[in-house]
Amino acid sequence: MKKNIAVIGSGFSSLAASCYLAGTGNNVTIYEKNETIGGRARQFKKDGFTFDMGPTWYWMPDVFERFFEDFGKIPSNFYELEKLNPAYRVYFGVNDFITIEDTLEKICTAFENEEPGSSIKLRKFMAQAMDNYNIAIKDLVYRPGVSPVELVTIATMKKIGQFFSTISKDVRREFTNPRLISILEFPVLFLGAKPSNTPSFYSFMNYADFGLGTFHPKKGMYSVIxxxxxxxxxxxxxxKTNQNVEKIIVTNGKASALQINGEKIKADVVLSGADYHHTETLLDKKFRQYTENFWKKKTFAPSALLFYVAFDKKIKNVDHHTLFFDVDFEKHSQQIYDVPQWPEEPLFYASFPSQTDKSVAPEGKEAGIFLIPLAPGLDDIPEIREEYFEKIMERFEKTINQEVKKYIIFKESFCINNFISDYNSYKGNAYGLANTLMQTAFLRPKLKSKKVKNLFFAGQLTVPGPGVPPALISGKLVAGLIEKEIKQ
Known part of the structure; x- marks a missing residue:
């Protein structure tokens, strides 16, 4: 029987779930509070420049392929994909960088040039990372986190020790060069936790990086949306856009309607891909599964200070993705996770999509996106944003050995307050709930409400975790649970 399903939010998880649910014959309506869809993956356009406001990395192409394959499609039916070479560049000082190219063979050569003998260790490390990827991404992450039994397979039992060691320990056991260590620890930052708190099993992110490579969808990540x-x-x-959901109405223990812009809209099933904490505040207190104290104790992924900058020139000595690790990695991490504060000397990341894609900037000009990871919940005021822009611009010019600041046409910033106002994000976090050992799989907030029938959740605060590929998977998982509920 067809059901009327109301979906809150239009990010990757909501869109994915809606496809699956509509594909089985249900009437599905998405309600988005903002003017445009995409959630954190929105787009900003100005004066001929185009910026992805959120995700800029396209990793794990097989997850996207698997999603479209479920509907008899392939990604190229909807957008054009290009594998980047180089994948990215990592700066460690003035004119001092390591380039990560598009094959493991080339990356091994770069490691070997940095530290003789390291390529042998890298191949060994990557063999295990690939094995973990095949277990995790092709199997485990497609399980809904209902029970700890989901994690118990012959393959995972052989890997049990990796759940009790960490990425940091594993990398440092094999490598001593601090630059190579930083590069190998970098991918797990997408999981929202320090490498020293991320289980070894998550080395599958290194395979996503070195093994599968980095891609760019023409016209940006928004083309995927x-x-x-x-x-x-x-x-x-x-x-439907400009639809602010004010309340989830519960009747006889079931989600029965949404109050949107003052109007009551009936539904048989409610699915929220919006911030999980915020979604529960739309319920009367007795229907909430998790207390404020629960959320306060959780380890959240960082927030971010972002700048979208238009330059009146092409910038040299940068790649599409460029990382600036010219300051103390560990100290910045501590100032995100251990003693939350504005970092004294921040690492930062810069994306220049116009290095690859002519469609995102006028000819002869450059579109730049700069990101500083931050602890969520910090005071966010214009003066601090400006102070940090000056900090990174000074280092940026020095590191790449050229003047750029005087060529800025315009810049826009986005930070904690914007994450809260635009996405109702808990403490303004950017990436969701970190994937630490105690926040993995069945230990994450549930896809299905334990207190309200026909109420479901998807996205980065639930299973399987932060990131675009996990968001697509989250949509598939929750759609499966909803279908099961409908048939009962």
């Missing part, structure tokens, strides 16, 4: 939107609408999904 637009592609999934096209698929959703073909399947019959209705998408």
């Amino acid at each position: 637009e592609g999934i939107k096209t698929l959703a609408e073909k399947l019959g999904v209705t998408i």
Whole structure:
């Protein structure tokens, strides 16, 4: 029997879930509070420049392929993909960098040039990372986190020790060169936790990096959102923007309606891909599964200070993705996780999509996205944003050995207050709930409400975790649980 399913939010998890649910014949309507869809993956355009406001890395192409394959499609039906070479560049000082290219063979050569003998260790490390990837991404992450039994397989039992060691320990056991250590620890930052708190099993992120490579969808990550939107609408999904959900109405223990912009809209099932903590505040207190104290005790992934900058020149000595590790990695991490504060000397990341994609900036000009990871919940005021822009611009010019600041046409910033106002993000976090050992799989907030029938959740605060590929998977998992509920 067809059900009327109301979906809150239009990020990757909501769009993915909507496709699956509409594909089985349900009436699905997405309600998005902002003017445009995409959640954190929105787009900003100005004066001929285009910026991805959120995710800029396209990793794990097989997850995207698997999603579209479920509907008899392939990604190229919706957007054009290019493998980047180099994948990215990592700066450690003035004109001092290591380039990560597009194959493991080339990366081994770069390691060997940095430290003789390291390529042998890297191949060994990557063999295990690939094995973990095949177990995790091709199997475990497609389980809904309902029970700890989901993690118990012959393959995972052989890996049990990796759940009680850490990425940091494993990397440092094999490598002593601090630059190579930083590069190998970098991918797990996408999981939202320090390498010293991330289980060894998550080395599958290194395989996603070195083994599968880094890609760029033409016209940016938003083209992926637009592609999934096209698929959703073909399947019959209705998408409505400027729809602020004010309350989830519960009748006889069931989610029965949403109050949106003062109007009551009935639904048989409610699915929220919006911030999990915020979604529960839309319920009367007795229907909430998790207390404020629960959320306060959780380890959240960082927030971010972002700058979208238009330059009136092409910038030299940078790649599409460029990391600036020219300051103390550990100290910045401590100032995110251990003693939350504005970092004294921040690491930062810069993306220049116009190095690859002519569509995102006028000819002869450059679009730059700069990101500083931050602890969530910090005081966010314009003066601090400006102070940090000056800090990173000074280092940026010095490190790449050229003037750029005087060529700025415009810049826009986005930080903690924006994450809260635009996405109702808990403490303004950018990436969700970190994937630490005690926040993995069945230990994360549940996809299905334990207190309200027909109420479900998806996205980065639930299973399987932060990141775009996990968000797509989250949508598939929750759709499966909803279908099961409908049939009962």
